[in-house]
Amino acid sequence: MNEANDFDISEVDWRVGVFDALSFPTLILNTDSTILAANKKFYERNNATKTQIVGRTCKEIFSEDKSLKHLSCSGSNCPLQRVLSSKANQSVVHKNVAEDGEIVWEERVFAPIFGSDGEVKYVIESLRDITKIKHLEKKYSDVRELIDKVVQSSVSAIMAADRKGEIILMNKAAENLFGYSVQDANLVNIEDFYPPGTAREIMKKLRDKNIGEAGKLPSTQVKIINKKGDQIPVEMTAAIIYEDGHEAATAAIFNDLREKQAVQKKLEETEIQLFQSEKLASLGRLAAGVAHEINNPLTSILLYGNLMREKLEANHPLSSNLSYILEDAERCKDIVKNLLAYSRQTRPAKNIFYLNNLISESLRLIRDQKLFMNVKIIKDLDECQILVNADKNQLCQVLINLIINAIDAMEGNGTLTLKTYRDSQAGKAYIEVSDTGNGIPQENLAKVFDPFFTTKEVGKGTGLGLSMAYGILEENHGKISIKQTGPTGTTILLELPEEKVTNGFQFMSIG
Ligand SMILES: Nc1ncnc2c1ncn2[C@@H]1O[C@H](COP(=O)(O)OP(=O)(O)OP(=O)(O)O)[C@@H](O)[C@H]1O
Ligand SMILES: [Mg+2]
Known part of the structure; x- marks a missing residue:
């Protein structure tokens, strides 16, 4: 019988009870990789007895046992050897497709047990099913990836800065709006993205309990400064991100207002023009009416006035008065002509x-x-x-x-x-x-x-x-x-x- 088989863990230490109570299948290995002891959970999992396990190397057990085969490791990558050389914990993660097709993740964790001389005397190995953790990790990374995609594909510019004002997040739309790439933006402090004093003002409003919810800034119009130094009007909302009740970062969402303002201006101009042309059209109709009404009597005044002038002798005392009448009538005729031109009554x-x-x-x-x-x-x-x-x-x-x-x-x-x-x-x-x-x-x-x-x-x-x-x-x-x-x-x-x-x-x- 192998010397190792004489090793009775219950005599070594009273803490063996604890070893058996461990909820993970666990082994105690000698430095030459022979198994000194296995806990209850290990035997249960492998449906084995002490004689089948103790005294053999972990390599033998893992390569022979069908349920452990997937956990065996190549000689060059022996975690036990790594524990011996590093005197520190080591672990290996194994992925296995179970018979029913389910993917199972298991981790073998190795930890050194030191002797009184400070050297590694034994190594304790635990097998842990980390499938649930792996699934959670995957879910977490999927959600992160999705959030990342949502942030990146947003048409609104999204940006976040840490407590020192250094940019920690900038989506594509923010890169376009501010004209910086994420790398450039790291060199710029958040304060430089706004006209002087604006960043401070925003932080003040964010912390003000009387403006929206504390830590949240409702939609506000401000100006930002892009890389070229242009001031761009934007509508922004912002929020403080807290960690354990402390301010950790600030995130903001911006929407460029330039196009909206240009459309609005055009609309106002069109409204003014429309009003102007409607007003001129109605004045034109009025002018045309007046001009037509005046035109007939005016034509008579001029006709009979001129006939009278022909009849009057040049030195007649009334001839100068008649000239004034005719001059003013001519002036009226000009006015009527202009009114008709304005009201587009002349072809x-x-x-x-x-x-x-x-x-x-x-x-x-x-x-x-x-x-x-x-x-x-x-x-x-x-x-x-x-x-x-x-x-x-x-x-x-x-x-x-x-x-x-x-x-x-x-x-x-x-x-x-x-x-x-x-x-x-x-x-x-x-x-x-x-x-x-x-x-x-x-x-x-x-x-x-x-x-x-x-x-x-x-x-x-x-x-x-x-x-x-x-x-x-x-x-x-x-x-x-x-x-x-x-x-x-x-x-x-x-x-x-x-x-x-x-x-x-x-x-x-x-x-
Ligand atoms: N070049 C200009 N510079 C400054 N004001 C102007 C100019 N052109 C027109 N205006 C203003 O517009 C008003 C209207 O001009 P408009 O030509 O219709 O009439 P008017 O010159 O006053 O009289 P009329 O042309 O019938 O003799 C003018 O009275 C003047 O106040
Ligand atoms: Mg004029």
Whole structure:
């Protein structure tokens, strides 16, 4: 019989009772890997007796026994040897597919038992079924993976920082919003992602019990700073992450507001434009009604007045009074004409002409050339001859009014710039009339196209120039707008459809 078989553990130590009470199958091994003792659980598990186990090496037992075979280890990777050399605990995990197909995980844990000389005298080996733990670990790592995927694929930017403000998490959307990769972001403190003082303010609000739940920041609009230094408006929510009741980190979710704000601005602009054009349309109907009503009596006044003038002798005492009547009636006729143009009651007589010619003709047509005495005129005309198909006389009227408005705004002293250009892709032709006058005050901007709106003194302006221009441009499929205005001057923009030259086009007919 092997010497080891004489080893009776119950005589070695009273703690043997404890050994048998262990809930794991356990062995005590000699340093040469022979089994000195096995506990009750071990015998039960292997359905073996002491004589079948004790005295043999663990390698023999593990390789012969069907239920233990999967636990045998290769000689080069003997955990017992590792315990002897390291004098520390060692373990090996084995995966086994049971007969019913279930996957079972078992761990063999080896621990040294030291002698009084400090050397490893025996080694205790326990077999532990860790299948449940392994399943939990797997579930945990699956959940972690899923959370990771959810965080990474979120369209909202998600970021977390530790107590020192160092970034510990940044999803793809956050990388895009802030312009940093996770690696770069590690070098930046959370405070640098906001304008000065904002991060501190956010932390204050997060801890404030009166703002939302303590440790939570309800949806708030702030600005963040990206890598390029641009300030971006965002809507954010944030929360403090606690560990054992202590603040461990802060997490925040951001949504870029740029697109939303741009859409909102566009919507507001469209609403204003809609309101403006509805208002102008109803004013146009009113103007047309008034103009028609006045037109007939006015025609009679002018007709009979002129007949009377023919009959009166030149030095008749009433002839000067009659001249005043006729002059004012002519003025009324002009007003009616402008009102009809504004309300689009006059049909445009369209023809094709060069836009640059319109500029020079309009300048020539301004009767009172004294107006330009102290005005520098810059003509910045497009080199390519731009063609338009419109009522040239009507557009001359528009330009003359814009030029006179510009000169009035400069009080006869400044620079008038007339510019033509085109966008051939969009098929548009443009004229800009710019002055160095004192601009249109903000409060008047929405009113300048209204008929009879004028800031000029009585008798100087009727307030019909821009409204007439508005009507004429609409009638000619164009647009008039204030491109820019301020204390250093105003630019009015006219837009017309560009006429494309076709092969059969008669150049001779161009005006
Ligand atoms: N270039 C400009 N700079 C500053 N204000 C302007 C300019 N153009 C127009 N305005 C303002 O818009 C108002 C309306 O202009 P609009 O041409 O319709 O009428 P008006 O010049 O006052 O009179 P009318 O043209 O009938 O003689 C002007 O009274 C003026 O206050
Ligand atoms: Mg005017």
